[in-house]
Amino acid sequence: MPKPHILQIASYPAHDQTALDAAYTTHRLWLNPDLNQIGPQIQAIATNGGAGVASAVIRACPNLKLIAIYGVGYDAIDLTLCAERHIQITNTPDVLTGDCADLALGMMLSLARQIPAADHHARSGAWTTASFPLQRRVWGTKAGILGMGRIGQDIATRLQGFGIDIAYSARHQKPLPYTYIPDPIDLATHADFLFVTAAATPETHHIINAATLKALGPNGFLINISRAANVDENALLDALETHQIAGAALDVFDAEPHINPRFAALTNALLQPHHASATHETRRAMGQLMRDNLAAYFANRPLITPIT
Numbered sequence: 001m002p003k004p005h006i007l008q009i010a011s012y013p014a015h016d017q018t019a020l021d022a023a024y025t026t027h028r029l030w031l032n033p034d035l036n037q038i039g040p041q042i043q044a045i046a047t048n049g050g051a052g053v054a055s056a057v058i059r060a061c062p063n064l065k066l067i068a069i070y071g072v073g074y075d076a077i078d079l080t081l082c083a084e085r086h087i088q089i090t091n092t093p094d095v096l097t098g099d100c101a102d103l104a105l106g107m108m109l110s111l112a113r114q115i116p117a118a119d120h121h122a123r124s125g126a127w128t129t130a131s132f133p134l135q136r137r138v139w140g141t142k143a144g145i146l147g148m149g150r151i152g153q154d155i156a157t158r159l160q161g162f163g164i165d166i167a168y169s170a171r172h173q174k175p176l177p178y179t180y181i182p183d184p185i186d187l188a189t190h191a192d193f194l195f196v197t198a199a200a201t202p203e204t205h206h207i208i209n210a211a212t213l214k215a216l217g218p219n220g221f222l223i224n225i226s227r228a229a230n231v232d233e234n235a236l237l238d239a240l241e242t243h244q245i246a247g248a249a250l251d252v253f254d255a256e257p258h259i260n261p262r263f264a265a266l267t268n269a270l271l272q273p274h275h276a277s278a279t280h281e282t283r284r285a286m287g288q289l290m291r292d293n294l295a296a297y298f299a300n301r302p303l304i305t306p307i308t
């Protein structure tokens with residue numbers, strides 16, 4: 001039987017690529033295949049959360065039936081176009097939740113206690129002439145979680161171990177033992193640490209903006225492990241430069257992997273290369289789940305994790 005043709009928007013670890021190549025005729029978009037020629041053969045696209053799929057690519061594949069995402073976010077895909085074309089979408093929820101929550105906690109601790117700068121202080125010998133400056137306490141403070149889905153809830157579970165008081169904003173109150181504060185500005189006012197975990201949608205675009213940052217205030221820290229579009233990056237840079245907030249830890253950026261050079265000068269910003277789900281174990285599970293979804297589609301079985 002000839003192998004089905006799939007188009008890859010993203011590259012994957014060798015283990016996943018080998019498995020994909022064994023099951024499919026794979027075409028890599030970054031090698032500039034002639035879409036006029038191969039487009040009609042493509043039945044499925046494999047991509048990741050950040051890259052999504054450009055609408056022009058979807059249009060160039062008239063027989064496309066499935067987009068399988070290696071990642072949880074599907075904000076970089078035109079859902080209306082996919083609905084019109086009856087293209088199904090799968091992602092890889094759950095398997096990456098714990099890693100994202102782990103990194104969020106690591107970012108909180110690193111930012112408040114200035115762990116990277118302290119490492120430099122010890123390593124560089126600066127410690128021989130000066131003590132490292134005092135930093136901010138983490139345990140027993142107040143956290144606000146904006147977006148209380150799977151990742152937000154996993155962050156909350158971890159924060160409880162630090163004796164941190166937890167409040168959250170979400171579209172609806174949930175049966176959770178945390179304080180529901182629907183208005184993001186009120187949540188920011190309340191929080192010492194404001195975590196952004198919401199999926200990027202038109203409603204959450206720049207939900208963190210000059211007003212939210214002002215409410216967070218000079219003692220408040222922002223941690224974003226969701227999508228850059230949820231934060232007005234220029235307003236954040238202004239707030240960091242003028243110390244309107246205490247600091248920010250970011251795993252996502254507007255023009256990533258290119259970072260606005262204004263960030264580089266800031267000692268109150270902790271910058272991470274969009275790697276919240278990037279552990280060997282989790283990426284392996286993500287690759288497996290993406291391939292299981294592709295296999296289910298081509299075997300006419302129900303998809304395992306269609307987006308909801």
Ligand code: 8YV
Pocket residue numbers: 048049050070071072073074096274276277
């Ligand atoms: C990954 C992500 O960056 O899940 C998402 O939406 O952004 C990340 O987990 C990505 O999909 C893997 O490259």
